[in-house]
Amino acid sequence: MSTDQARAPLADQDKTPARQRAKVATTNACRMCMPLGACLAYTGFEGVVPFLHGSQGCSTYIRRYLISHFAEPMDIASSSVGESATIFGGESNLRTGVANVTRVYKPFMIGIASTCLTETIGEDVAAMITRLKDPVEGMTAKTGVDTPELVFAHTPSYSGTHADGYHAAVREVVRSLAEPGETGSDVNLFPGICSAADLRHLKELVSAYGLGCNLMPDYSERLDGVTVARYEKLPAGGTTADQVRAAGHAKASITLGGLVTPGVQLAGELLHETFQVPHHMLAMPIGIRLTDMFTELLGQLSGRPMPEWLVKERGRLVDAYIDGHKYAMDRKAIVFGDEDLVTGLASFCAEIGITPVLIATGGRSGHLAREIGRLNPELDGKVEVLDDGDFEEITARANELRPDIMIGHSKGYTTARDLGIPLVRVGLPIHDRVGGQRVKHLGYRGTQELFDRVINALIAARQDESPIGYAYM
Numbered sequence: 001m002s003t004d005q006a007r008a009p010l011a012d013q014d015k016t017p018a019r020q021r022a023k024v025a026t027t028n029a030c031r032m033c034m035p036l037g038a039c040l041a042y043t044g045f046e047g048v049v050p051f052l053h054g055s056q057g058c059s060t061y062i063r064r065y066l067i068s069h070f071a072e073p074m075d076i077a078s079s080s081v082g083e084s085a086t087i088f089g090g091e092s093n094l095r096t097g098v099a100n101v102t103r104v105y106k107p108f109m110i111g112i113a114s115t116c117l118t119e120t121i122g123e124d125v126a127a128m129i130t131r132l133k134d135p136v137e138g139m140t141a142k143t144g145v146d147t148p149e150l151v152f153a154h155t156p157s158y159s160g161t162h163a164d165g166y167h168a169a170v171r172e173v174v175r176s177l178a179e180p181g182e183t184g185s186d187v188n189l190f191p192g193i194c195s196a197a198d199l200r201h202l203k204e205l206v207s208a209y210g211l212g213c214n215l216m217p218d219y220s221e222r223l224d225g226v227t228v229a230r231y232e233k234l235p236a237g238g239t240t241a242d243q244v245r246a247a248g249h250a251k252a253s254i255t256l257g258g259l260v261t262p263g264v265q266l267a268g269e270l271l272h273e274t275f276q277v278p279h280h281m282l283a284m285p286i287g288i289r290l291t292d293m294f295t296e297l298l299g300q301l302s303g304r305p306m307p308e309w310l311v312k313e314r315g316r317l318v319d320a321y322i323d324g325h326k327y328a329m330d331r332k333a334i335v336f337g338d339e340d341l342v343t344g345l346a347s348f349c350a351e352i353g354i355t356p357v358l359i360a361t362g363g364r365s366g367h368l369a370r371e372i373g374r375l376n377p378e379l380d381g382k383v384e385v386l387d388d389g390d391f392e393e394i395t396a397r398a399n400e401l402r403p404d405i406m407i408g409h410s411k412g413y414t415t416a417r418d419l420g421i422p423l424v425r426v427g428l429p430i431h432d433r434v435g436g437q438r439v440k441h442l443g444y445r446g447t448q449e450l451f452d453r454v455i456n457a458l459i460a461a462r463q464d465e466s467p468i469g470y471a472y473m
Helices: 003-007 034-043 056-070 083-088 091-105 116-120 125-132 139-143 162-177 196-208 241-249 267-275 288-302 308-328 339-352 368-375 391-401 410-419 443-465
Strands: 048-053 109-114 149-153 186-191 212-215 252-256 279-282 332-336 355-360 384-386 405-408 423-425
Touching: 034 048, 034 056, 034 109, 034 162, 048 056, 048 091, 091 109, 091 125, 091 139, 109 125, 109 162, 125 149, 149 162, 162 241, 162 267, 186 196, 186 241, 186 267, 196 212, 196 288, 196 308, 196 443, 212 241, 241 267, 252 267, 252 288, 267 279, 279 288, 288 308, 288 339, 288 443, 308 339, 308 443, 332 339, 332 391, 339 355, 339 368, 339 405, 339 443, 355 391, 368 384, 384 391, 391 410, 405 410, 405 443, 410 423, 423 443
Parallel strands: 048 109, 109 149, 186 212, 186 252, 252 279, 332 355, 332 405, 355 384, 405 423
Antiparallel strands: none
């Protein structure tokens, strides 16, 4: 992207996908695959086993990738489609796999997601599931084992990102279980991908306003659990089936984030369309401004003021901004990751005095620049947005922009090391540090922790560069 483009208004910036830019291939993508996001989402529902209809390597890769980040065991079933099934069809593999998972795990639901292979050969998984449930020819009739709930999401990697697969899986679970009824007092909360610690804090924030919370998905226990004496094939935790059923007659739905590839419908949109549940879309609450938007909405829905403990939490964050502004002012950052995450990070950087000179993502919504401009008009003409990008492009721009810090996941480490600048690790994946599942980003509390980490990284970099070696500021 040229300097002129970088200085153009955000609403006019070129958001041409990488496949239409002067590129012949993606090198070290700034995203992960759709089935990975679907497996993560399915894990956030109680009694659900993720199941990939495709080759065995897909489930092995995704399981290892998520285990490395969350440091918890994670089972992902596979239909293990091989050469023969690729030619003649994989329905037999799917039926066998579902039967085996049902026998071994006894799940309430199996969350099925497609892969590139099965989508490319044209597998009609929805029809296969219908036949699996057939009272005469289905699994129960043939094996005598009750068929669990089966849901299916289309998630070929070439159609979107891991964030798209995540939202698609949540939508399909909601589509399968949500029921109409008398409007209740609970709120449906659909966050973008965040840490287990963030999910626990979101529930705390909603309950602080006296509202019930149907958090979907909620993997805060299954992927950040306690030590147990005996391995559990299907760990406890997750959004319950009753909570999903109640989503169809909730007081309102709130989607935090929701920047997805065109054509991916959000669960909140589905509930509004099907059951007329009011739907509110907000950015991920990172920083004071975006968290204020979230807490103000909770106040409107509940009719309650902000609780005193939260007022104090916000006040301490304001005080921290005052204490640390001299270290952040006029610094430059590159932020990268999911579109939902980088939207919040850009806003956070802007309000502490750091200019996010490059905001990069592998996402394909086509709305990232416009959303950042809407939320942060002060950044107009100062930042460059790169969507559908990869780390070859990010590194090339970083060498020109010369940032002071990078904020994003572990895949940016090589670039940060080559530039000799700190990387503050946020989002997914964090593979080269422990505690990725406990990193907080959201709310005043998460912002406080993020602010301290960013400021201390900047201080440490300057301290390390100093020939004096000072230990007092």
